[in-house]
Amino acid sequence: RPVRRRTRDETVPRNRLPTHQKTPPTRNQQVIYYANPCSPAARSEMIAGRLGCITTPHQGNVIDPDWDVIADNGCFSGRWKADHWERWLYTVPTSARFAVAPDLFNADGNDCHNETVALWDRYAPTIRAAGLRPAFVCQPGATPANIPTDAAALFLGGTTDWKLGHNATACTRWANDRGVWVHMGRVNSRRRFRTARAMGCDSVDGTFLTFAPDQNMVRLLDWIDDAARAPMLWEIERDDGLDPDNETNRSN
Numbered sequence: 280r281p282v283r284r285r286t287r288d289e290t291v292p293r294n295r296l297p298t299h300q301k302t303p304p305t306r307n308q309q310v311i312y313y314a315n316p317c318s319p320a321a322r323s324e325m326i327a328g329r330l331g332c333i334t335t336p337h338q339g340n341v342i343d344p345d346w347d348v349i350a351d352n353g354c355f356s357g358r359w360k361a362d363h364w365e366r367w368l369y370t371v372p373t374s375a376r377f378a379v380a381p382d383l384f385n386a387d388g389n390d391c392h393n394e395t396v397a398l399w400d401r402y403a404p405t406i407r408a409a410g411l412r413p414a415f416v417c418q419p420g421a422t423p424a425n426i427p428t429d430a431a432a433l434f435l436g437g438t439t440d441w442k443l444g445h446n447a448t449a450c451t452r453w454a455n456d457r458g459v460w461v462h463m464g465r466v467n468s469r470r471r472f473r474t475a476r477a478m479g480c481d482s483v484d485g486t487f488l489t490f491a492p493d494q495n496m497v498r499l500l501d502w503i504d505d506a507a508r509a510p511m512l513w514e515i516e517r518d519d520g521l522d523p524d525n526e527t528n529r530s531n
Contacts (some may be wrong), residue, residue: 309506310476312466312499313349313484316340318492329503331376333484336367344372349462349484350411352379355436365405373410376482377432377460380406382416388438392420399427414462422446423453432460435480439465448478455479472502476511 313331315338316322324330331347334340337358342348350371353359359381371378381402383394399415406413415430418437426433433454435442442463454461463475466483475483487495 309503309510310472310480311347311482312472312503313347313462313482314488314499315486316342317489318496320493320496321488324496324500329500331482331484334371336364342370342372344374348372348375349414349482350375350378351464351484352381354381355384355464361402365409368406368409368411371409371411375411377414377434377462378406378409378411379414379416379434382418382436384418384436386438388419388440390420391418391437392425395421396425396427399430403427403429414460417447417450418442421450423449426450426453430459432462435461435463443474451479469498469502469505472506476506 311331313333314321314325316325316332316334321330325332325346326343328347331349332342333349333351334342335351335356336353337356348371350368352364361381364381368378381398383391383398385391395416395418399413403413403415412431414432414434415427416434416436417426418435419441433450435447435451437447441447442465451461453459460482461478461480463471463478463480463483465485466472466475467485467487471485472483487499
């Protein structure tokens with residue numbers, strides 16, 4: 280059903296009670312791809328449950344609360360405004376898997392972790408007050424020793440070099456060991472999709488369907504089908520409820 284959007288003059292309610300709250304989605308065997316609801320085909324796949332939906336403050340699409348939804352913060356676009364973002368949070372279905380806390384992105388790859396932690400400390404409570412689960416953005420400077428332990432999810436952002444490097448992998452493993460959801464942003468190729476799976480990510484997003492959506496939908500669904508046909512070892516162990524670090528779970 281459509282989610283009513285507030286006007287700029289409406290007061291943002293505090294401590295919203297979830298009106299469409301589901302049990303937090305569980306970890307899947309298969310990595311989920313979150314896309315923009317940019318075409319009828321994309322929306323059909325979201326209804327069918329083959330794709331998740333990513334929404335942002337300036338996207339402008341009506342989001343069905345029965346879809347598998349994540350809410351990005353829009354900071355990467357450079358258009359983020361605190362008051363607009365906070366009002367928008369209250370249009371996001373409370374069934375959303377997570378909402379990404381504001382972060383600072385440095386395109387030059389310099390350390391921006393402390394600034395992102397400061398934004399987390401300020402705005403994670405705002406996300407929780409909206410009835411949503413906050414995700415922390417890991418990027419240059421983040422390590423398992425300094426990421427917030429109260430994050431409902433980790434979002435691997437930052438530069439490509441950092442996102443595919445050893446610290447991002449270590450943060451992912453830290454989260455996997457604790458049952459914390461891990462998401463990788465900007466995944467727009469089969470190779471990157473496979474890399475995210477190999478690292479242990481639970482989900483990814485990208486703009487792959489924004490351009491030539493009909494043609495690229497066929498390709499994207501093929502990535503997903505490939506993952507289902509040939510799951511990685513950790514995906515099989517997760518589906519079987521096994522501990523991938525326990526050698527007794529492995530056959531000789």
